[in-house]
Every structure is written in C-alpha cells, then in structure tokens.
Amino acid sequence: MEKLTLDVILASLSEVGSTVLFILVGVVVLEAVLYLLFGVVFKNKYTLPILLLAPAVVGLTLLIIYPLLWEFNLSLTNMSLRRFGDKAQYTWVACQSADPGTIQNWLTDCLLRNYADVFRLPVLKQVYFFPVFGRTILWTVINVVFHVAGGLGLAILLNRPMRGRGLYRTLLILPWAIPQVIAALAWRGEFHYEYGFLNIFLTRLGLTPISWMSDPTWNFIAMCIVNIWLGIPFMMVILLGGLQSISQEYYEAAEIDGAGAWQQFRSITLPLLQPVMTPAIILGTIWTFNNFNIPFFINQNELETSDILVTALFRAAFQYNRYGFSAAFAFVIFIILLVYAVVYIKTVRIEGIYE
Amino acid sequence: MKRSLFLTLVLVVVLALIAACGGAAPTPESAPAEKAESAAPTESAAEAPAEAPAAEAVTIVMWTKEGEADGGLQYNQALAEAFMQENPNITVEVVKKKDVEELREDFQTAALAGNAPDLLWTVNDHAGPFTAAELIQPVDDLFDLSVYVEGALEAVQLDGKTWGVPISSGNHLMLLYNKKLIPEAPANTDELIAKGKELAAQGVIPLVFNQTEPFWLVPWLGGFGGKVFAEDGVTPTLNTPEMVNTLKFLYDLKYEAQIIPPESDYDGSDTLFKEGKAAMIINGDWSLSSYVEALGDDLGVAPIPQVSATGKMPAPYTAGTYFMIPAGIEGPKLEAIKSFIQFVTNEENQIKQVKELKRLPALKAAFDDEAITSDPILKGSVAQMAVGTGMPAVLEMRCNWDAMKPELQAVLADQKTPEQAAADMQAAAETCIKTLE
Numbered sequence: 001m002e003k004l005t006l007d008v009i010l011a012s013l014s015e016v017g018s019t020v021l022f023i024l025v026g027v028v029v030l031e032a033v034l035y036l037l038f039g040v041v042f043k044n045k046y047t048l049p050i051l052l053l054a055p056a057v058v059g060l061t062l063l064i065i066y067p068l069l070w071e072f073n074l075s076l077t078n079m080s081l082r083r084f085g086d087k088a089q090y091t092w093v094a095c096q097s098a099d100p101g102t103i104q105n106w107l108t109d110c111l112l113r114n115y116a117d118v119f120r121l122p123v124l125k126q127v128y129f130f131p132v133f134g135r136t137i138l139w140t141v142i143n144v145v146f147h148v149a150g151g152l153g154l155a156i157l158l159n160r161p162m163r164g165r166g167l168y169r170t171l172l173i174l175p176w177a178i179p180q181v182i183a184a185l186a187w188r189g190e191f192h193y194e195y196g197f198l199n200i201f202l203t204r205l206g207l208t209p210i211s212w213m214s215d216p217t218w219n220f221i222a223m224c225i226v227n228i229w230l231g232i233p234f235m236m237v238i239l240l241g242g243l244q245s246i247s248q249e250y251y252e253a254a255e256i257d258g259a260g261a262w263q264q265f266r267s268i269t270l271p272l273l274q275p276v277m278t279p280a281i282i283l284g285t286i287w288t289f290n291n292f293n294i295p296f297f298i299n300q301n302e303l304e305t306s307d308i309l310v311t312a313l314f315r316a317a318f319q320y321n322r323y324g325f326s327a328a329f330a331f332v333i334f335i336i337l338l339v340y341a342v343v344y345i346k347t348v349r350i351e352g353i354y355e
Numbered sequence: 356m357k358r359s360l361f362l363t364l365v366l367v368v369v370l371a372l373i374a375a376c377g378g379a380a381p382t383p384e385s386a387p388a389e390k391a392e393s394a395a396p397t398e399s400a401a402e403a404p405a406e407a408p409a410a411e412a413v414t415i416v417m418w419t420k421e422g423e424a425d426g427g428l429q430y431n432q433a434l435a436e437a438f439m440q441e442n443p444n445i446t447v448e449v450v451k452k453k454d455v456e457e458l459r460e461d462f463q464t465a466a467l468a469g470n471a472p473d474l475l476w477t478v479n480d481h482a483g484p485f486t487a488a489e490l491i492q493p494v495d496d497l498f499d500l501s502v503y504v505e506g507a508l509e510a511v512q513l514d515g516k517t518w519g520v521p522i523s524s525g526n527h528l529m530l531l532y533n534k535k536l537i538p539e540a541p542a543n544t545d546e547l548i549a550k551g552k553e554l555a556a557q558g559v560i561p562l563v564f565n566q567t568e569p570f571w572l573v574p575w576l577g578g579f580g581g582k583v584f585a586e587d588g589v590t591p592t593l594n595t596p597e598m599v600n601t602l603k604f605l606y607d608l609k610y611e612a613q614i615i616p617p618e619s620d621y622d623g624s625d626t627l628f629k630e631g632k633a634a635m636i637i638n639g640d641w642s643l644s645s646y647v648e649a650l651g652d653d654l655g656v657a658p659i660p661q662v663s664a665t666g667k668m669p670a671p672y673t674a675g676t677y678f679m680i681p682a683g684i685e686g687p688k689l690e691a692i693k694s695f696i697q698f699v700t701n702e703e704n705q706i707k708q709v710k711e712l713k714r715l716p717a718l719k720a721a722f723d724d725e726a727i728t729s730d731p732i733l734k735g736s737v738a739q740m741a742v743g744t745g746m747p748a749v750l751e752m753r754c755n756w757d758a759m760k761p762e763l764q765a766v767l768a769d770q771k772t773p774e775q776a777a778a779d780m781q782a783a784a785e786t787c788i789k790t791l792e
Contacts, residue, residue, distance in 0.1 A: 081750065082791055084467070084488035125761050125783040193618035194627060211618040214566070214768040300620065301567045304761050318460045320757060321484070322790055 027055050075114055075327035114328035123312050127304040136308040143288045146228040148281060151235025159243040176233035184297035187226045216305035227294045242276030282344050309333050413691040414446040419476040420455045425645040430711055438698050445691045466490045471681045474692050479510040479674035482518040483750040491679045494520050497693055507717050510674035510745050519677030520696050521717030525640040528574055528671040529739040532655045536634035540657035547660045551614030554634050561614040563624035564637035566767050569759035571637060576601045577670025577744060578662035589751045594781035602766045602773035609767055640736050643713035656735030658742060672746035675717055754787035
C-alpha cells in the first residue's frame with residue numbers, strides 16, 4: 001500500500017479538481033452571459049429567476065434529458081456487438097437487417113422492431129416478456145404485503161411504554177442500516193446447499209435440505225425472504241412515526257365507550273395511519289418493483305425463472321449484448337412505471353391527503 | 356435557521372475554492388515536470404544511453420481475471436512489483452475482476468464509455484466478442500510469436516490475425532482426486548459410477564464439479580462424440596443425439612447413481628474437495644496450485660474418465676490465459692506494455708509460473724524444464740491436454756455458452772427433459788446468432 005502523503009492527496013484532488021473547476025467556470029460564464037442578455041440588453045423583469053434556474057436547467061438537461069433522448073434513439077437502432085460503440089455502424093433500425101421479403105408491417109417490422117420484439121421474442125434465452133412481468137407483479141405484491149404487515153405489527157408492539165424500547169428499536173432497524181449488496185451477499189451464503197445456515201438447520205431437524213440456488217420455486221422464495229427481511233424496518237420506522245402522532249385521547253374516549261382492542265385498531269389506528277401508510281406503500285411498491293440488488297445477487301445461478309423486469313433488462317443489455325433491444329425494453333418498463341405513478345398521483349389527490 | 360444556512364453556504368464555497376485550487380495548483384507543477392521529462396533524455400543519454408527512451412513515466416492499468424483463492428492474483432501482483440523494480444518509470448496497476456464474465460462485461464461497457472483499461476489478462480474466447488466490437492488490436496506485428504506454443508496461439512486466431520499473447524497454455528479441465536479417499540482414478544465412467552456408489556455408501560461425496568457452467572458440460576459432450584459447431588465452425592449443433600446423451604448422462608449421475616451433490620457451484624465444489632469431503636473434482640489447471648497446497652501428496656491428477664458407452668475420451672476445451680491489448684493503445688504506453696508482456700513471458704517467469712501456479716507455460720522453451728518433466732501433477736495435466744480440443748474463439752461461441760447455461764441447469768434441477776433442453780438450446784443459440792447480425 002502506498003502511504004497517504006500530501007502529494008497523493010494533492011494529486012487526487014487535482015484529478016477531481018479540474019472537473020469541479022470546469023463546472024464552476026462554466027456556471028460563471030453561463031450566468032454572466034444570461035445576465036448581460038436578459039438584465040442589460042432586454043432588461044427583463046425575470047432576470048433573477050432565470051439566473052437562479054439556469055444552472056439547474058443545464059444540469060438536468062445534461063444528466064437526464066440528453067441521456068433519455070440518447071436512449072430513445074438507441075432503442076430505434078440495431079446496435080449489437082458487431083455494431084458497437086461510437087463507430088456508428090449501427091443504424092436506425094433494423095430495416096437493413098430484416099429481409100425485405102418478410103416485411104409485412106412497416107411499423108413493427110421496421111421502425112419499431114425492437115419494441116415489437118420485446119413482446120414477441122424471448123427477452124432472455126427462453127423466457128418471454130409477460131411471464132417476467134407477471135413474476136415482477138407477484139414479487140412486488142408478496143413483498144409489500146409482508147413489509148406492511150410485518151412493519152405494522154412491529155410498530156404497534158414498539159408503540160407502548162416498555163423497558164428497553166430503544167434497544168429493540170435499534171436491533172429491528174439494523175437490517176436497514178446494512179448496505180443492500182452486503183446483506184444480499186451475506187444471505188446468499190446462508191442459502192448455500194452444503195454450508196448455508198438454513199440447510200444446516202434443516203438437516204439438524206432431520207429434514208431434507210433445499211436446493212435454494214437451482215430449484216426455481218425455492219430460489220424465488222429465497223429472494224422474497226431476503227427482501228422481506230430488508231424491507232420491514234423501513235415500514236416499521238415510518239409507521240411508528242405515524243402511530244406516535246395519533247393522539248392518545250381517541251383511545252381513552254374509545255375505552256370509555258367500551259371499544260375492544262380490535263375495534264380500536266380498526267376504527268382509530270388504521271384510518272388515522274392511512275395518510276402515512278399510503279405514500280409509504282406506493283414508495284415501497286416502486287422500490288420493490290425496481291429492486292435490482294436482491295433478485296440479481298440472490299439468483300447466483302442466473303435462473304431465468306427468478307428474473308424480474310429490471311434484472312432481465314440488465315442481462316439482456318450487458319450479458320447478451322442486445323443494446324438496441326434493451327433500450328426498447330427499458331422504455332417499456334419506464335412506461336409501466338409512468339402509468340403507475342400517474343394513477344398514484346390521481347388517487348392521492350382524490351383522497352385529499354395533501355390538502 | 357438562517358444562520359446555519361449561511362454557514363452551510365460558506366462551507367460549500369470554501370470547499371469549492373479548495374477543490375478548485377487543488378485543481379489549479381498542480382498546473383504550474385506539472386509544467387516543470389514536463390520540461391524535466393523532455394530534458395531527461397539528454398541527461399540520461401550521458402549516463403545510461405540504453406535506458407534513455409524509457410524515461411517517460413507511464414502507468415499501465417491492467418484488468419485481470421485471476422482470483423485470490425488459487426494464488427493467481429498474488430502472482431499477478433508479484434510480477435507487477437518485480438517489473439516496476441526493473442523499470443522505475445513504469446507503474447503497473449493490477450485491477451482484479453470477480454471472474455471472466457465480469458471482466459468481459461465491464462470491459463465492453465468501459466470501452467463504450469471511452470474509459471477502457473490498458474491491458475487485459477484474460478481467457479481466449481473473449482477474442483470473439485472483443486474483435487467483433489473492434490475493441491482490441493492484433494499482436495502479430497508487435498511480438499515474435501514463433502516462440503510460443505502453437506496450440507495456445509491457435510485459440511486466439513481469428514480472421515488470420517492473432518489477438519492475444521499467451522501467458523500459459525492449457526486452461527483445461529481434468530479429474531483431480533484425493534488419494535486418501537480413492538487410491539486410483541477411475542478409467543471409465545462405469546468404474547466412476549461403481550466406485551462412486553461405494554464412496555457414497557461410506558458417506559463421502561464421490562464427485563463434485565461446477566454444475567452451473569456449460570464449460571463443465573463440453574468435455575462430456577466430446578466424450579459422447581458431439582461438437583457444439585458444425586464443420587464451418589459457426590453453425591451451432593446443439594440439438595443432437597450426442598447432446599441428449601450427454602445431458603442424460605449428467606442427469607443420471609445426479610438422480611440415478613447419485614454420485615454428485617444435489618446442488619454445487621464452483622466455490623462449493625472447490626471447498627468440498629479441499630476439505631476432503633469430496634473424493635474427486637473436475638476442475639481446471641488454474642486450480643492445481645491451491646489443491647497441491649491443500650492436499651499435498653494426496654492429490655492425484657488424471658484425465659476425465661473415458662465414456663464407457665462410446666469408448667471415447669472426454670475432450671475438455673484447451674486454450675490458455677492471454678494478454679489482450681485494447682484498440683487505440685499506442686506510443687510510449689504500447690512500448691511499456693510490450694516490455695511488460697515480454698517480462699511476463701520470459702523463460703524465468705514462465706518457469707516460475709509453472710512452479711507457483713502449476714500452469715503449463717506458453718513459451719516453448721520452458722516445456723523442457725525439469726519443473727514439468729519431473730512433476731507427476733503436471734504430467735497428468737499434460738496428458739489431459741493431449742486429448743483436449745481447442746476452444747473456439749468465434750463470437751458465435753458466446754451464443755452457444757449463453758444458450759447452454761440455462762438448459763444445463765434446468766436438466767440438473769429436473770425441470771426439463773434432456774430432449775427438450777437440447778432443442779431449446781439450439782433454438783436459443785440460433786436466435787442469438789440472428790441478433791448478432
């Protein structure tokens with residue numbers, strides 16, 4: 001190992017520093033030009049807002065809008081390993097590579113061929129789009145249901161005076177504090193056939209050990225176990241916050257009226273928790289739907305039967321090198337999430353939670 | 356609130372200034388450094404004329420597929436250290452990649468982003484995808500390739516050019532056995548199954564190997580008389596009776612004879628064998644040194660047993676490990692890389708590699724060394740290599756690997772019949788080759 005001397009620090013700073021300097025100079029030049037243009041030449045009354053917004057607009061354009069457009073362009077091309085990189089050997093689709101005799105529909109066989117292929121060809125080697133989509137929904141539903149049920153249960157248990165509450169809370173939050181990848185890799189070790197904790201446990205109990213890695217059903221269950229374990233603390237923390245904001249007076253009043261524990265839970269806790277619970281569930285749904293780490297790392301043998309949409313997308317692009325196709329695939333996933341987000345925003349507005 | 360916001364702002368500005376100064380400061384420093392460099396040749400010309408052209412400071416970033424478990428990575432690093440001692444102006448940075456697949460995927464992605472490393476230490480079949488995407492350069496004009504073993508060179512020759520410099524030859528699978536548990540290696544598969552059942556009855560796992568990668572499938576396919584490509588070398592021939600028989604054979608090993616564990620990946624098999632819980636393992640020459648260390652004199656090496664049904668020897672793929680040079684590397688950097696490659700493949704280091712890693716050399720001259728001729732393990736390795744077959748490096752092989760992998764796993768997990776799996780392999784490989792165009 002090299003020692004961390006002043007030279008090393010300076011050298012590494014200079015590598016980062018030139019970029020930072022470039023950005024700073026760029027911002028100053030941009031602001032100066034805008035000021036001269038709007039403030040001095042046009043004397044526009046919105047000069048200050050424009051100056052304040054400009055760096056963010058430029059940043060967002062460079063980091064989000066440009067890549068999005070680039071990706072969309074890519075999704076119309078036939079880029080693959082033989083047509084790779086910026087040598088621009090890949091062309092706007094795939095009309096050239098299609099046999100002219102077989103073109104029946106100009107749209108699906110030519111311009112949008114990659115988009116059509118997402119639905120009519122296997123997205124990986126054997127598995128088609130809709131089974132993966134169905135599995136993704138199943139995965140999301142299972143996980144979110146367990147997250148909410150487990151989180152709510154633990155939050156209710158914690159939300160009462162007892163000794164060592166802080167300690168319990170800390171222990172329960174711990175899974176959330178571990179980086180996901182580390183947790184996934186540690187868990188993967190526990191699913192090992194010979195050396196994993198779970199199989200050793202089963203063998204000691206006199207049961208047959210389980211092929212967690214090669215049996216498709218068990219592999220899926222393994223993924224769910226890990227993700228449920230990881231997701232419960234987040235729900236617990238959020239719901240605990242919600243519970244603590246519910247005034248104790250309601251419960252006292254209910255008790256005077258003779259309401260039992262279940263009635264109190266149904267008629268007081270759940271409705272008053274809803275403003276906290278709904279966004280947490282929506283957020284949890286999107287996170288789970290797009291969870292890459294757990295399905296990718298637990299599924300060590302790369303079973304296609306355990307892939308959800310995002311991991312299938314990664315494999316299609318970076319293992320099987322179908323770049324144009326993968327860009328189209330990514331847009332399909334993007335549209336699914338967009339629809340979900342729009343529906344969510346509408347629902348929340350109707351319920352009037354944020355008003 | 357306002358106060359803390361103000362403080363944060365001040366902090367940000369100060370940090371930005373520091374960073375900016377950090378960026379600006381080296382500029383005046385680097386200018387004299389350049390001058391010094393340009394002045395250096397005249398100075399050193401007086402002292403040591405031979406070293407004059409090498410005076411410019413060069414950094415080579417090398418990605419390696421070697422891991423720590425078998426000492427490969429440590430060997431890489433030791434070589435780099437020794438080379439840097441001899442050539443103080445060259446820095447070799449060794450970057451470890453998790454496995455060969457990660458190296459391939461990351462290199463393609465990095466090259467796409469214009470951020471590729473300077474040198475790769477990898478396996479032959481990467482030549483296919485890398486040349487298709489024009490990511491590496493041919494080495495024919497850079498080195499005298501006649502000093503290397505032909506078998507190793509052939510595995511990286513495509514379109515009449517050579518795309519890699521061999522570091523070792525072999526990279527083939529073989530049967531390794533623990534003499535404490537099984538004194539002699541089985542000669543054929545009938546013996547393997549009979550001996551295996553005996554061992555299983557004693558509570559020993561008879562045979563382990565990586566059941567998740569088709570690299571462990573192809574030797575048996577050869578033993579059943581099959582090949583993954585037709586004569587033209589690019590048309591997949593996976594849906595054949597030979598492939599069905601091979602898959603059936605592996606299925607029977609697991610479910611009929613029950614001499615392989617229900618689930619086994621690379622690391623799991625490796626550990627079982629090292630701990631003496633498994634009697635035999637099929638693994639590659641890269642693992643030899645770590646098994647010598649774990650088992651000592653109890654380690655035996657033999658060819659993978661003959662397939663009794665056909666009378667043929669299984670034919671593992673042979674190739675080697677290779678240096679590949681990314682496209683666009685030139686000038687002093689290329690010169691530095693050339694001298695590093697020559698350093699690694701000189702006779703002294705080739706024999707050191709034989710001794711430390713138990714890998715067969717790529718340099719013809721090193722084969723006569725008694726480090727090989729007097730070592731029973733290396734003799735076993737040479738015997739297995741003799742019945743092996745060269746691993747195809749064409750891009751279509753990528754499609755074959757990717758097509759075989761899920762089907763092999765499906766058969767071994769009892770999810771598909773061998774017939775169905777063979778048909779699906781062929782279909783997937785053909786679809787894949789279509790998307791290459």
